[in-house]
Amino acid sequence: MAKYPPPEELIKINYSTPPTSWMDVPPEFKPGNFSYPGKPDILKYLGLPNPRVWSPTDDDWKLPENWKEIITEGFRERLEKYRSFKIFMDVCVRCGACADKCHFFIGGGDPKNMPVLRAELLRSIYRGDFTMAGKILGRLAGARKLEIDVVKEWFLYFYQCTECRRCSLFCPYGIDTAEITMMARELLTLVGCNINWILEPAANCNRTGNHLGIQPHAYKDMMEFLAEDIETVTGVKVNPSVNRKGAEILFITPSGDIFADPGIYTYMGYMILFEYLGIDYTWSTYASEGGNFGLFTSDTMMKKLNAKMYHEAKRLGVKWILGGECGHMWRVINQYMLTMNGPADFLETPVSPITGTKFDAAAGTKMLHITEFTADLIKNNKLKLDPYRNANFKVTYHDSCNTARGMGLLEEPRYVIKNVVPEFYEMPDNAIREQTFCCGGGAGLNNEEFTETRLRGGLPRGNAVKYVRDTHGVNTLACICAIDRATLPPLCNYWAPGVGVCGVHELVGNALILDGEKKRTMDLRQNPLPGFEDEEEE
Amino acid sequence: MAAFYSFFVVLALVVLAWAGAGEAGWKGLFGIYIPYLALLVFLFGFLSKILNWAKTPVPFCIPTTGGQQKSLPWIKNNPWDNPYNTSGTVIRMALEVLTFRSLFRNTSVQLQQDGPKVGYNSAKWLWLFALMFHYSFLLILLRHLRLFTNPVPMPILKLEFFDSILQIGVPVLYQSDMIFVVAILFLFLRRVFDGKVNYISIMSDYFPLFLILAIALSGMWMRYIAKVDVIAVKELTMGLVTLHPVIPKDPIDISFYVHIFLVSVLFMYFPFSKLMHMGGVFLSPTRNMPNFSRRQMWVNPWNDPAIKPHSYAAYEDDFREKMIEAGLPVDKKA
Numbered sequence: 001m002a003k004y005p006p007p008e009e010l011i012k013i014n015y016s017t018p019p020t021s022w023m024d025v026p027p028e029f030k031p032g033n034f035s036y037p038g039k040p041d042i043l044k045y046l047g048l049p050n051p052r053v054w055s056p057t058d059d060d061w062k063l064p065e066n067w068k069e070i071i072t073e074g075f076r077e078r079l080e081k082y083r084s085f086k087i088f089m090d091v092c093v094r095c096g097a098c099a100d101k102c103h104f105f106i107g108g109g110d111p112k113n114m115p116v117l118r119a120e121l122l123r124s125i126y127r128g129d130f131t132m133a134g135k136i137l138g139r140l141a142g143a144r145k146l147e148i149d150v151v152k153e154w155f156l157y158f159y160q161c162t163e164c165r166r167c168s169l170f171c172p173y174g175i176d177t178a179e180i181t182m183m184a185r186e187l188l189t190l191v192g193c194n195i196n197w198i199l200e201p202a203a204n205c206n207r208t209g210n211h212l213g214i215q216p217h218a219y220k221d222m223m224e225f226l227a228e229d230i231e232t233v234t235g236v237k238v239n240p241s242v243n244r245k246g247a248e249i250l251f252i253t254p255s256g257d258i259f260a261d262p263g264i265y266t267y268m269g270y271m272i273l274f275e276y277l278g279i280d281y282t283w284s285t286y287a288s289e290g291g292n293f294g295l296f297t298s299d300t301m302m303k304k305l306n307a308k309m310y311h312e313a314k315r316l317g318v319k320w321i322l323g324g325e326c327g328h329m330w331r332v333i334n335q336y337m338l339t340m341n342g343p344a345d346f347l348e349t350p351v352s353p354i355t356g357t358k359f360d361a362a363a364g365t366k367m368l369h370i371t372e373f374t375a376d377l378i379k380n381n382k383l384k385l386d387p388y389r390n391a392n393f394k395v396t397y398h399d400s401c402n403t404a405r406g407m408g409l410l411e412e413p414r415y416v417i418k419n420v421v422p423e424f425y426e427m428p429d430n431a432i433r434e435q436t437f438c439c440g441g442g443a444g445l446n447n448e449e450f451t452e453t454r455l456r457g458g459l460p461r462g463n464a465v466k467y468v469r470d471t472h473g474v475n476t477l478a479c480i481c482a483i484d485r486a487t488l489p490p491l492c493n494y495w496a497p498g499v500g501v502c503g504v505h506e507l508v509g510n511a512l513i514l515d516g517e518k519k520r521t522m523d524l525r526q527n528p529l530p531g532f533e534d535e536e537e538e
Numbered sequence: 539m540a541a542f543y544s545f546f547v548v549l550a551l552v553v554l555a556w557a558g559a560g561e562a563g564w565k566g567l568f569g570i571y572i573p574y575l576a577l578l579v580f581l582f583g584f585l586s587k588i589l590n591w592a593k594t595p596v597p598f599c600i601p602t603t604g605g606q607q608k609s610l611p612w613i614k615n616n617p618w619d620n621p622y623n624t625s626g627t628v629i630r631m632a633l634e635v636l637t638f639r640s641l642f643r644n645t646s647v648q649l650q651q652d653g654p655k656v657g658y659n660s661a662k663w664l665w666l667f668a669l670m671f672h673y674s675f676l677l678i679l680l681r682h683l684r685l686f687t688n689p690v691p692m693p694i695l696k697l698e699f700f701d702s703i704l705q706i707g708v709p710v711l712y713q714s715d716m717i718f719v720v721a722i723l724f725l726f727l728r729r730v731f732d733g734k735v736n737y738i739s740i741m742s743d744y745f746p747l748f749l750i751l752a753i754a755l756s757g758m759w760m761r762y763i764a765k766v767d768v769i770a771v772k773e774l775t776m777g778l779v780t781l782h783p784v785i786p787k788d789p790i791d792i793s794f795y796v797h798i799f800l801v802s803v804l805f806m807y808f809p810f811s812k813l814m815h816m817g818g819v820f821l822s823p824t825r826n827m828p829n830f831s832r833r834q835m836w837v838n839p840w841n842d843p844a845i846k847p848h849s850y851a852a853y854e855d856d857f858r859e860k861m862i863e864a865g866l867p868v869d870k871k872a
Contacts, residue, residue, distance in 0.1 A: 091818035217864035408607030
């Protein structure tokens with residue numbers, strides 16, 4: 001377990017810049033600021049280049065002999081494939097509007113975490129290799145040579161970016177650091193520099209269908225275990241089906257939620273909702289992962305992993321797909337899925353079997369977000385809810401970066417939450433909706449060894465949570481992302497102790513009144529519901 | 539350092555024109571040949587850059603969504619920050635290009651150790667001065683059309699009239715000149731004194747600022763101090779436009795040659811610099827695309843159909859026995 005300083009120390013952040021030019025400051029790897037590299041057998045399994053044992057703290061990174069050539073060629077290829085990349089390399093005026101928008105900069109003060117400088121790490125090489133001025137004038141034109149320290153610097157800082165796109169919202173030209181980070185990570189992968197916390201889940205996902213490597217029989221066991229817990233709390237036995245052909249709807253959600261607290265309660269919430277509705281749906285063990293760590297590796301890996309969703313929908317013969325609560329999963333579904341693996345003409349535009357609502361927003365992908373589905377149910381009065389079963393939660397809501405800035409799913413989850421809890425408070429405007437702050441663990445950085453930097457990056461989010469905790473007594477942070485559910489609990493513990501984390505459908509599961517249920521005295525976490533024993537007397 | 543270098547380069551350019559068109563008497567070079575060359579370099583450079591960008595594919599639909607998506611009919615969509623169709627995207631782009639909407643959002647972070655508290659102050663100065671800079675630049679550019687048209691179109695005359703409506707001094711002072719210089723100075727001082735911006739600034743940030751400042755000052759010098767012979771200047775500029783270039787018989791003050799040379803340098807520098815943000819902003823995929831890729835298919839021209847998932851059949855082969863044992867349905871019996 002990594003050691004890290006207490007909040008009082010960590011908060012002493014120095015935003016001033018050093019007198020040395022950034023080009024002369026070498027990258028410094030120290031425990032807590034980098035993630036461990038990909039293991040050789042994982043790289044081999046995924047067919048990625050240069051598998052070897054190495055550490056970022058080594059002097060020799062054992063790069064292939066012609067690493068310069070590989071990177072320069074890879075750079076050229078990507079400039080030709082992505083207009084975004086080319087334009088973002090060319091047009092930045094260094095106005096600095098993005099400088100203090102990054103959570104890692106706000107929480108750490110390292111100038112190379114200013115989005116503009118993060119991009120300059122690549123741009124300086126671009127100028128040197130691909131522009132006339134850079135070739136002739138060199139450093140005067142902001143160019144530099146591709147040296148081994150540049151690769152090290154890339155590895156450090158492009159694995160200190162969570163691709164949250166907050167900077168891109170403020171950029172007058174829409175320069176998107178997520179796009180730049182993706183390119184840099186692809187270049188690094190070409191010479192074998194990547195991190196295990198991304199690649200191992202990607203490898204697992206390929207073989208077992210999910211990041212955690214849960215095999216089909218184990219997945220079913222875990223489901224049954226959660227179903228038993230539901231019975232304990234509600235007295236109702238839920239009957240989810242798995243890998244069933246001919247179902248109307250295929251449901252896909254991140255695997256983190258079947259495995260770890262507090263995601264499991266969200267998972268139970270889904271099962272309770274579907275049982276209540278009695279819809280014809282199935283889970284899949286083959287496509288048991290909503291998330292896609294290919295997004296953090298390369299476009300081909302992303303496509304390969306994402307392709308399972310349609311592959312499975314076709315095999316099972318479902319009409320449409322319902323997707324659970326997850327952040328980057330929805331960036332992929334909203335902005336990449338149909339382009340990579342469409343057209344989905346073997347599916348139909350999602351229609352709610354309960355309300356009859358046709359969801360035109362998903363007319364292309366045929367994939368609907370669970371909060372869109374549930375919001376529609378509530379709006380049409382199809383759910384019997386008792387929000388007071390969530391009375392022990394004073395709730396605020398964390399927008400995931402990806403659903404906020406890569407989709408615009410802002411109101412749906414709020415509408416659901418407001419209908420299932422009695423007390424809801426928003427965090428300050430600069431920390432929510434399209435301006436939301438990352439949890440610090442996005443884009444594959446939610447690993448143990450990176451904790452210190454992640455907690456630093458979590459400062460803006462944690463501080464906004466602390467604000468609503470102190471002003472409104474908020475004790476629960478709701479979110480619609482499995483990475484959030486893993487990252488935010490330690491973050492809250494650190495920056496806003498006393499605030500717990502839950503998924504939106506956990507709250508739905510608590511509030512939903514099932515037919516034939518027993519009187520509830522506990523919530524899904526099997527904590528007592530205060531005041532519920534003598535509810536009748538009130 | 540970058541700022542000093544830039545300053546001296548611009549100073550050298552001024553001296554070059556001063557000496558070249560003055561002492562050396564190369565008026566034709568500075569008044570005719572270099573301006574023509576500059577125009578050609580600009581047009582060719584600008585167009586080829588734009589064409590180069592335009593022919594590069596946009597593989598994915600990646601708008602940065604800045605508001606509520608269009609989903610359920612009873613949830614209000616934010617059509618300008620998260621457009622779902624062309625008209626919304628056109629408005630988003632118009633707001634971006636004409637009002638610098640993204641820059642308007644700017645905040646500045648403030649860390650208070652007591653608490654601790656992270657605050658976000660509104661920070662609109664950059665937006666304001668950037669807007670002042672660009673609009674006064676545009677006005678000045680348009681006003682210059684009076685030197686390249688005969689007769690001068692009514693709108694240009696109107697523009698001139700309103701721009702000098704305060705009637706200060708002789709010749710009357712254009713307000714846009716003052717705003718322009720003030721805005722450039724703000725942008726420069728910000729680069730020098732804002733630690734973060736200073737740290738990221740390179741020569742290509744200072745050089746255009748100094749160059750444009752020098753253009754503005756040389757222009758104002760000609761008009762308000764040297765009081766150049768405008769008739770003669772127009773003879774030269776009209777000669778350029780009509781492709782019958784002449785150096786007028788009546789002498790033109792040397793400051794004019796400095797001015798037109800600096801403008802020529804700007805034109806030639808433009809296509810190879812960050813100033814291309816002028817063209818790039820229109821092509822930026824995070825702004826100029828609607829958020830509609832879940833509604834309809836966005837096609838990636840280099841999408842590789844050979845990339846297939848690890849198939850279900852292979853998955854079942856891997857786990858069939860365990861699946862059967864767990865009571866999960868299988869496609870093929872063991």
